[in-house]
Amino acid sequence: MPRRPRSLAQRIRDQIGFSLVTLLVVFMLLKLVGLKATIPGFVLSLVITIGLNVALSYYADHKASRPVPPPRGGGDIRWRDDDARR
Numbered sequence: 636m637p638r639r640p641r642s643l644a645q646r647i648r649d650q651i652g653f654s655l656v657t658l659l660v661v662f663m664l665l666k667l668v669g670l671k672a673t674i675p676g677f678v679l680s681l682v683i684t685i686g687l688n689v690a691l692s693y694y695a696d697h698k699a700s701r702p703v704p705p706p707r708g709g710g711d712i713r714w715r716d717d718d719a720r721r
Contacts, residue, residue, distance in 0.1 A: 640696065650688040654681055
């Protein structure tokens with residue numbers, strides 16, 4: 636049974652925890668190294684990361700809903716017609 640499509644709010648909620656934790660770790664590492672990491676930079680990074688993750692989520696759902704066409708000319712390449720003639 637196919638699952639119901641998720642709404643935009645559900646997708647954002649799914650991504651927010653992972654993005655927040657990941658970016659907090661990155662910004663703490665930047666502070667330890669001595670680079671300047673500002674709050675506006677953190678917020679911008681968070682927005683960009685969530686936006687990209689949500690877009691990839693939509694793309695993955697779209698791609699999964701389309702049937703995969705059968706391979707053309709398929710089969711094992713070790714068993715070609717050229718080999719049968721020899």
